[in-house]
């Protein structure tokens with residue numbers, strides 16, 4: 001399951017961060033998940049709790065935020081939101097199901113999305129990455 005591998009990367013990065021900054025115990029972590037990837041928060045939470053056992057992250061509070069992607073058309077310069085291309089995104093989901101490339105690599109969004117204003121395929125996306133926004137520890 002993809003959520004587990006992402007949680008694994010997050011936990012590994014945080015373990016390293018704690019070690020480098022002499023944090024004995026991490027109390028709270030705020031993570032932002034890309035909305036486009038439609039990750040299962042509960043699975044991610046479960047994986048995080050399980051993978052952090054025995055390390056400085058054990059028992060820490062995990063706050064999950066969801067970051068909506070932002071798109072900009074390189075042809076007409078207009079910006080647009082996920083809602084405006086919802087049917088296109090839904091189409092990708094129905095075509096690929098569980099193997100949806102957006103779930104695994106939301107970075108690839110521009111390959112599947114056309115500008116709702118001019119129809120151009122030359123689209124750039126941001127906020128498609130998983131991010132660790134804040135770490136609190138002692």
Ligand SMILES: [Zn+2]
Nearest residue numbers: 073076115118
């Ligand atoms: Zn455009």
